[in-house]
Amino acid sequence: MDLDSFMVSAVILLAVTSVAVALFKHLGLGSVLGLLVAGMVVGPYSPGPYVTTHVEDVRRFTELGVVLLLFVIGLDMKPRQLWALRRQVFGLGSLQILISGALIGAFALTYAASWKTALLDGLTLALSSTAFVMQLLQDRGEITSRHGRTAFGILLMQDLAIVPLLALVPFLSEAHILSQGLPVWKLLSVVCGMLLLLWVFGRYVVPFALERLVRQNNREAFALVIMLAVFLSAWATHEAGLSMALGAFLMGMLLSGSRFNLQIQAHVEPFKGLLLSLFFVAVGMSIDIGAIVAHPLDFSVRVLAILGIKIVVLLALCLAFGLTRSVALRVTFLLAQSGEFGFVLFGSAKALGVISDITFAISVGVISVSMLLTPLLVRLGERLARRQEARERHTGTLPHDLQPETSDVRVIIGGYGRVGHTVAVLLHGSGVPFIAFDSNPARVIQGRQDGFPVFYGDIGDPDLLVAARIERVELVIVTVDDVPTALRAVSHIRTGYPRVTVIARARDLASSGLLVNAGATLALPEALEASMRLGAAALEALGITSDDVDELLRSARKEDYALIRPANRGHD
Numbered sequence: 001m002d003l004d005s006f007m008v009s010a011v012i013l014l015a016v017t018s019v020a021v022a023l024f025k026h027l028g029l030g031s032v033l034g035l036l037v038a039g040m041v042v043g044p045y046s047p048g049p050y051v052t053t054h055v056e057d058v059r060r061f062t063e064l065g066v067v068l069l070l071f072v073i074g075l076d077m078k079p080r081q082l083w084a085l086r087r088q089v090f091g092l093g094s095l096q097i098l099i100s101g102a103l104i105g106a107f108a109l110t111y112a113a114s115w116k117t118a119l120l121d122g123l124t125l126a127l128s129s130t131a132f133v134m135q136l137l138q139d140r141g142e143i144t145s146r147h148g149r150t151a152f153g154i155l156l157m158q159d160l161a162i163v164p165l166l167a168l169v170p171f172l173s174e175a176h177i178l179s180q181g182l183p184v185w186k187l188l189s190v191v192c193g194m195l196l197l198l199w200v201f202g203r204y205v206v207p208f209a210l211e212r213l214v215r216q217n218n219r220e221a222f223a224l225v226i227m228l229a230v231f232l233s234a235w236a237t238h239e240a241g242l243s244m245a246l247g248a249f250l251m252g253m254l255l256s257g258s259r260f261n262l263q264i265q266a267h268v269e270p271f272k273g274l275l276l277s278l279f280f281v282a283v284g285m286s287i288d289i290g291a292i293v294a295h296p297l298d299f300s301v302r303v304l305a306i307l308g309i310k311i312v313v314l315l316a317l318c319l320a321f322g323l324t325r326s327v328a329l330r331v332t333f334l335l336a337q338s339g340e341f342g343f344v345l346f347g348s349a350k351a352l353g354v355i356s357d358i359t360f361a362i363s364v365g366v367i368s369v370s371m372l373l374t375p376l377l378v379r380l381g382e383r384l385a386r387r388q389e390a391r392e393r394h395t396g397t398l399p400h401d402l403q404p405e406t407s408d409v410r411v412i413i414g415g416y417g418r419v420g421h422t423v424a425v426l427l428h429g430s431g432v433p434f435i436a437f438d439s440n441p442a443r444v445i446q447g448r449q450d451g452f453p454v455f456y457g458d459i460g461d462p463d464l465l466v467a468a469r470i471e472r473v474e475l476v477i478v479t480v481d482d483v484p485t486a487l488r489a490v491s492h493i494r495t496g497y498p499r500v501t502v503i504a505r506a507r508d509l510a511s512s513g514l515l516v517n518a519g520a521t522l523a524l525p526e527a528l529e530a531s532m533r534l535g536a537a538a539l540e541a542l543g544i545t546s547d548d549v550d551e552l553l554r555s556a557r558k559e560d561y562a563l564i565r566p567a568n569r570g571h572d
Contacts, residue, residue, distance in 0.1 A: 039284020
């Protein structure tokens, strides 16, 4: 592709996606649905201009966005939290795949050419979309909610099911290609060996490298090592027969206990957002409108039947596993769609002659359209769940843990030097939950030794603020001594999160004025405050009452220290 055609394609893609995302967000339908529709518009199956015919290649590349998404989720998931999900993963997740697969397979016998095709359809379409569901949960801030954890557990089991499903496809082929492959015990040995190497790499090698790079203040290499760790883990699990997303998730979980985890997330977030958006566009481009129009009734019946079967099975299983009706409804409508793994599985089946070209086109269309309907299904599930909660609340049966979960952190401290440490001690002594950041690794280590949640990171990095979920906190205290960093941090916070209160430390009156102009709610000049406390102590020593001294200090602080401001603004 020459430069001109590439630029034209890029302009068309950006223009259509920008309009679609803005429109669908305005209508309250979410950006994901907008990206899907944009992909349909610029795809090769649309009547208008299209950006490329190599949809499968684009989708394979943009699956790296799914890899990065699972890595970020892993950063928030401690091993003990994963163990706590064992009932959802191995119990609820396994039964969902088996029962949904059996029922969808039985339905597929009504149109499939053979039982092999029906079995493939059933087990493949029983899986849900990890990318869609986790992105929706992340956008809604519900990953840590009860229905978010349950949905994640089921999706994790579906990712684990990829290995036997991939092994099943050659058995369904007349060629029986699997007979030339490795024995099962060798396959299991390869998987276990790869997971062991991954554990060593993520537990020891990557943290060691990051520690050295931080001490050298080498941020470029820090970011490159992170991306290397993500893609190397994804490649390793892919070579072992597992999904790339599972490898990235495991690497993220191994790094979740690191004091660098939020800065790692800040480096990954921009790439994840871009690639994941392109992934959803590529899914939209995969929808063959011609195949759908040629078989409208057959196609509609398949989509509705698959959604209906999965909704009934998921709802029944969630209730059987003790979830409340409102949580069960949310989980059910979140996972009703089919997943992106179907593209890989049906593609492999087509290459081995298990299914025909028209079956492949319709199957891929069913998956894509079910994804397209997901945001609407989620809204329906949320509405039904809220009605159920209202009934439970009216009857006094609403459980306490059903209330929306929010972060416990109320304050973020930017900088853990002398001032930041003092603020942390005061907050801790008052029982106020907080987290602190510092770009000096020695201070981060000291903060951890002090028993405080201090992480490596630059408070002036907007991606770090996103990773720290700053929208949920009430107060940010900027104590860094570097004025440009403090100004950048205050400006980002005020622009992106106007409701958050910002208190900043300033060197002097001039710096205080700059910080206030940048958006700080309050900027306290350190040198001037020390001078005022010294003057107050002198007055009290001379017999002036404490009330009079406090009133004098309040008057001095009014209107940006106007009472004691020197005539020359350039001097302290």
